[in-house]
Amino acid sequence: MNPQPWSWSKPRLGPLGALYAGGVQLGAHALERLAPAERERMLRDCSTNVDNLDGGRWETLLSSALVVEEPMPLPYALLLVAVLGYAEYAYGAWWTAAVFLFGHASATLLVYGALRRTADRETRRAVDVGTSYGFNAVLGALTSALPRGAVRTTARAGLLALAVRPVLRRERTFTDAGHLVALGLGIGVSFAVDYLSGSNHRKITHI
Secondary structure (H helix, E strand, O other): OOOOOOOOOOOOOOOHHHHHHHHHHHHHHHHHOOOHHHHHHHHHHHOOOHHHHHOOOOOHHHHHHHOOOOOOOHHHHHHHHHHHHHHHHHHOHHHHHHHHHHHHHHHHHHHHHHHOOOOOHHHHOOOOOOOHHHHHHHHHHHHHHOOOOHHHHHHHHHHHHHHHHHHOOOOOOHHHHHHHHHHHHHHHHHHHHHHHHOOOOOOOOOO
């Protein structure tokens, strides 16, 4: 008996990417209406900084993905919606949410592990929130939906090159490293998709 190609189960739960981005954006506008001290306190409470994680505040692995320091620029917000929306279309809502959270939490924990014994006081207490780790993970994973061969390989190499460049700058920050880690994790997921699904998954052939 020939094994059946592995395929994704794609429950249709609606445009979760757009709902997520819209909710984060509305939350950012609400935060802007708070007094500066209260806004700062809320951002720090949601942050996955070293002090919070050392204190056992693991819930920040989720809360940090639901908050941004200021409203997202429109081009980035639209790109976030486009990437999450296509991932949901190609692989389903649960897959997209799982990859987003996996990339966000895993990149955060890896950066935390690198910083916890070396970071200065300012870095340990830094505001560390946002959508970018999860976005990079989904973007990397979505390369599995590109045509096999040169297109897919070039896309992966190009994305990694773009993510490496900020890390090589003298004024780099730990979030630059986090973006690279999250993208690498997403590309790792894409290799797993390649292996498990063969040619039996959607390709990006047109927008």
